[in-house]
Amino acid sequence: MLSYAAVTTIRFDDIKVGEEFVSPGRTVSETDIVLFAGLSGDYNVLHTDAEHMKSSQFGERIAHGLLGLAISQGLAGRAVADLVELPFAGLSWKFRGPIKIGDTIHVVARVTDKREADQPGWGTVTIERRVLNQRGEVVQEGETRHMVERRVG
Amino acid sequence: MASAAAPGAAPSAERRCYFEDVVLGAPPLETPGLTLTPAHAALFNGLAGVSAGDEPGRVPDLLPLCLSSGLGWRVPQPALAVLAFMGFEWKFHGPLRIGDTIRSRSRTAAKRSMREGGVIFEDREILNQRGEVVQSGRLTLLVAKREAP
Numbered sequence: 001m002l003s004y005a006a007v008t009t010i011r012f013d014d015i016k017v018g019e020e021f022v023s024p025g026r027t028v029s030e031t032d033i034v035l036f037a038g039l040s041g042d043y044n045v046l047h048t049d050a051e052h053m054k055s056s057q058f059g060e061r062i063a064h065g066l067l068g069l070a071i072s073q074g075l076a077g078r079a080v081a082d083l084v085e086l087p088f089a090g091l092s093w094k095f096r097g098p099i100k101i102g103d104t105i106h107v108v109a110r111v112t113d114k115r116e117a118d119q120p121g122w123g124t125v126t127i128e129r130r131v132l133n134q135r136g137e138v139v140q141e142g143e144t145r146h147m148v149e150r151r152v153g
Numbered sequence: 154m155a156s157a158a159a160p161g162a163a164p165s166a167e168r169r170c171y172f173e174d175v176v177l178g179a180p181p182l183e184t185p186g187l188t189l190t191p192a193h194a195a196l197f198n199g200l201a202g203v204s205a206g207d208e209p210g211r212v213p214d215l216l217p218l219c220l221s222s223g224l225g226w227r228v229p230q231p232a233l234a235v236l237a238f239m240g241f242e243w244k245f246h247g248p249l250r251i252g253d254t255i256r257s258r259s260r261t262a263a264k265r266s267m268r269e270g271g272v273i274f275e276d277r278e279i280l281n282q283r284g285e286v287v288q289s290g291r292l293t294l295l296v297a298k299r300e301a302p
Contacts, residue, residue, distance in 0.1 A: 039196045041223020065238040066219045074202025088214040094240040
């Protein structure tokens with residue numbers, strides 16, 4: 001049996017399927033990429049060797065895909081903290097295009113489903129998320145599934 | 154005296170595991186361990202811009218997967234020549250706390266040759282210090298082929 005501490009105040013009954021949220025934007029910087037390489041230990045040349053990347057299909061360093069996901073989690077939290085900061089049960093994610101240094105991304109999140117979980121007293125909520133750049137291109141997208149406490153009584 | 158490298162010459166290439174080198178049915182690769190510290194959580198929360206929450210010892214849900222990508226470089230085998238991370242499916246089986254020690258275990262589930270490179274489907278598990286699988290999933294990676302001689 002999993003145990004999830006109640007980290008947010010939102011309850012199952014408060015969540016409305018179809019609700020959509022748009023986050024503020026954030027410009028992804030070289031510093032973000034350097035810090036993420038240091039934290040994760042992923043020093044793939046894609047993210048760390050500017051000279052090598054000049055001759056690549058991207059022409060320059062690109063952000064780690066998981067850095068984009070991490071930043072998108074922060075952005076989504078600024079739009080609708082109670083919802084996206086619920087404990088994760090699962091996620092499905094696609095990286096559609098590169099995030100380059102200086103790109104500004106934002107997140108569009110929409111509640112697509114909620115249902116009772118197998119564990120008594122808990123539900124799961126599904127959130128569809130799209131990460132868009134300054135040209136409106138979807139660079140990442142997917143859905144996240146979260147555990148949420150059902151209202152007691 | 155050795156002559157200096159020509160200006161603009163590429164640095165010596167790191168050894169890489171190319172698409173052709175990936176063997177199906179090979180034993181799973183297990184990484185060294187990494188103990189989750191408050192510094193890991195603070196760096197991640199600051200970088201991602203997520204709220205740390207008021208629950209002491211909480212590990213950000215997305216942090217272990219991020220750390221596993223670096224742990225994957227610390228196995229006795231060259232790193233995959235990844236051209237692009239295409240996507241992944243991920244499940245969370247149980248919580249992690251600061252002080253827990255994670256390691257990652259990976260095996261190749263399938264491979265598919267493409268005109269440019271090939272796609273590798275990698276099954277990955279994050280284990281805690283008791284050997285319990287706390288997160289797991291399948292990653293889809295576009296990997297380079299060896300350059301034609």
